[in-house]
Amino acid sequence: LQKPIDEERQRLSAGGHTRAWFDDFKTLSQVRDYCDLLATTYPAFVTRRTVGHALEGREIFSLEFTDPARTPGKPALLVIATQHAREWIAVSSIMYVADSLARGYGVDSAVTSLLDSFDVYLVPVANPDGYEYTWTNDRYWRKNKRVVFDKVYGVDINRNAGYMWGLGGSSSSASSEVYRGTAPFSEPESTTIHDYALSIPN
Secondary structure, eight states: OHHHHHHHHHHHHTTGGGSOGGGSOOOHHHHHHHHHHHHHHOTTTEEEEEEEEOTTSOEEEEEEEOOTTOOTTOOEEEEEOOSSTTOHHHHHHHHHHHHHHHHHTTTSHHHHHHHHHOEEEEESOSOHHHHHHHHHTOTTOOSOOOEETTEEOOOOGGGOSSTTTTSTTOBSOTTSTTBOOSSTTOSHHHHHHHHHHHHSOO
């Protein structure tokens, strides 16, 4: 797989800024800046919020969408992306949804109806440390950046939640791609998502 990785890195470093935003993958800082742009461009119904921080201190942030009247009591939809750092398409997908919701309210009848009926909460990068690491060191890094036994093994954030923790589909071995951590919610990333979800009404 090294050849396509090298080709991808060459393409991304060769002036991707000249392309349209959704024509290629974006770094963490580019995603953060685009979320800022959506929130400042559509302040009546888009809010950008810091919901926590990852192990190395990077911000975990959300975009929150509602109707301009901010009607209370609506059901909420929460979408979490990029728990697995190497799944770059998840970032692109959720950001496309965010862009469509922001630009579509009052213009597209389906988007308008959706936001009149639901509040939508999107977390584009739930594992920012790991995602950053895929851009700088290891394109196929999956987990967070937890140090175990004096080495960065990482914890699979997707296997670190409390429900049925430690059962099938995870491992107690730190070197495993599905290492679940030492306990449920041992990682700040999974704890942040847990607490954020519980803070959302309805």
